[in-house]
Amino acid sequence: MTEPRKQIHLAAHFPGVNNTTVWSDPAAGSHIEFSSFVHLAQTAERAKFDFFFLAEGLRLREQGGKIYDLDVVGRPDTFTVLAALAAVTEHLGLAGTINSTFNEPYEVARQFASLDHLSGGRAAWNVVTSWDAFTGQNFRRGAFLREDQRYTRAESFLSAARGLFDSWRGDEIVADKDGGTFLDDHRAGAFTHRDEHFDITGQFNVPRSPQGRPVILQAGDSDTGREFAAASADAIFSRHSTLEAGKAFYTDVKNRLPRYGRTPDQLLVLPAATFVLGDTDADAHERADVVRRQQVSGQTALRFLEQLWNRDLSAYDPDGPLPGIDPHVGENTISRGRASDRAHRDPIATARQWRELAEAKQLSIRELVIEVSGRQTFIGSAATIAETINDLVQQDASDGFILVPHVTPTGLDEFADTVVPLLQERGVFRTEYTGPTLRDHLGLAVPHPHTTTGGSR
Known part of the structure; x- marks a missing residue:
């Protein structure tokens, strides 16, 4: 007997300010006007996607002491945007990235529980940590946590938030002697959480939501991040999208x-x-090829290289060879608020590899940056992309994909109109939503109060 084909999960990422965005495209629109969010979300819902995803930036990035040029549009508040989108969508899940380093469990739990009610059970929380003092300067503590402390606080934060979500269990509705019911004010919402990070006790004031509690997403790729996801998340993002790397990551988690x-x-x-x-x-x-050259201008290529070299490279020709000098090792002072200095643990070794690649292929700085920062995961006709996505899912390299268009807000339209119908014809993607909540879309059961994870059906 043939095994049933896996159903593919698809989500739409509203592009933040990053080096995938092509600002020069005539179709490029605002990253802050509400109409842009509405267009992308409604396109995703029309295509029957699982959810719409917002990343978060708590401070504008800087390079060479100036605001990084792709960040000048700013970042609207996640909860405000998602709550507004709940009113103009009906089925689409609404996922937001909210930081566990510079927030408090009660506040975040209350906001997500409220969003879950407003949307009829469509909220999801991408739990992230913050790693730099540069971002911390925007907050009261004005500091940051060491890497070995970030996930312990995140685990404590999520545990506390789950306790708040589950504090309205149902058994606080008490029957009286006349056959009616009443709310036991001493039991509803009562919570206590004490550990090295939090000492909180009180009563949560938002009843349990339609899907029990928001779906939990996690994006860490480190061993600690993968372990955190295995213990606590309903879905984990991944940057491993090829068959071999995807299967290895999939099997590991x-x-x-x-x-x-x-x-x-x-x-x-x-x-x-x-x-x-x-x-x-x-x-x-x-x-x-045209898109990649639009994404990586000469100026962008130099800025990208500066993040590894940790030096001002503005005097170099982007169409010329790589710098002969080595990267400056130590605190990254050229770029602030970026993950680049975490991505390259050994900048000298990385620079050596890039020089060898550039020499072997006769690449300029710009051509090298295009080569090493390649972003197009799927390239082809609609039929080719539909087949590739299905193959990767059926071979357990993933359970689906979070799609990031390079043009906002219309960049998802063509995919929705051409690729999705082909996946539907194959019987591997829904033609209609079968339930009202995001857990329904993802095939996840409503969690029991006080269970650690989300459960499945």
């Missing part, structure tokens, strides 16, 4: 689940993915 009493279907693996469509595969590859 799924194999961690049994130690927490969980099964493989209780944690979805969703890599982020970009795409370039064309009438034919050859046409798509031509378009992809």
Whole structure:
């Protein structure tokens, strides 16, 4: 008997300010006007996507002491945008990235519980940590946590928030002697959480939501991040989108689940993915080359290289060779608020690898940056991309993808109109929503109060 085909999960990422965005495209619009958020969200809902995802930036990035040029549009508040989108969508999940380092459990739990009610059970929380003092300067503590402390606080934060979500259990509705019911004010919402990070006790004031509690997403790729996801998340993002790397990541995180009493279907693996469509595969590859050169201007290439070299490279020609000098090792002072100095643990070794690559392929600075920062995950005709996505999911390299268009807000339209119908024809993607909540879309059960994880159906 043939095994049933896995159903593909798709989500839409509203592009933040990053080096995937093509600002020069005539179709490029605002990243802050509400109409842009509405267009992308409603396109995703029309295509029957699982959810719409917002990243978060708590401070504008800087490079060389100036605001990084792709960040000048700013970052609207996540909860405000998602709450507004709840009013103009009906089924689409609404996922937001909210920091566990510079917030408090009661405040965040109350905001997500409220969003879950407003949306009819469609909220999701991407739990992240913050790693730099630069961001911390915007907050009262004005500092940051060491890497070994960030996840312990995140685990404590999430545990406290779960206690708040679950503090309205149902058994606080008490029957009286006349057959009626009343709310036991001493039991509803009561919570206590004490550990090295939090000492809180009180009563939560938002009743349990339609899906029990928001879906929990996690994006860490480190060993600690993967373990955190295996213990606590309903879905984990991934940057591993090729077959070999995707299967290795998929197998690794799924194999961690049994130690927490969980099964493989209780944690979805969703890599982020970009795409370039064309009438034919050859046409798509031509378009992809144009997009990459639009994404990486000469100025952008120098800025990218500066993040590794930790030096001012503005005097270099982006169409010339790489710098002969080595990166400056130590505190990253050239770029602030970026993950670049975490991504390259050994900048000298990385620079050596890049020089070898540039020499072997005769690449300029700009050409090298295009090569090493390649973003297009899927390139081809609609039929080719549909087949590739399905193959990766059926071979357990992922459970689906979070799609990041390079043009806002219309960049998802073509995918929705051409690729999604082909996946539906294959019987691997829904033609209609089958339930009202995000947990329904993702195949996750409503969690029991006081269970550690989200459960599955």
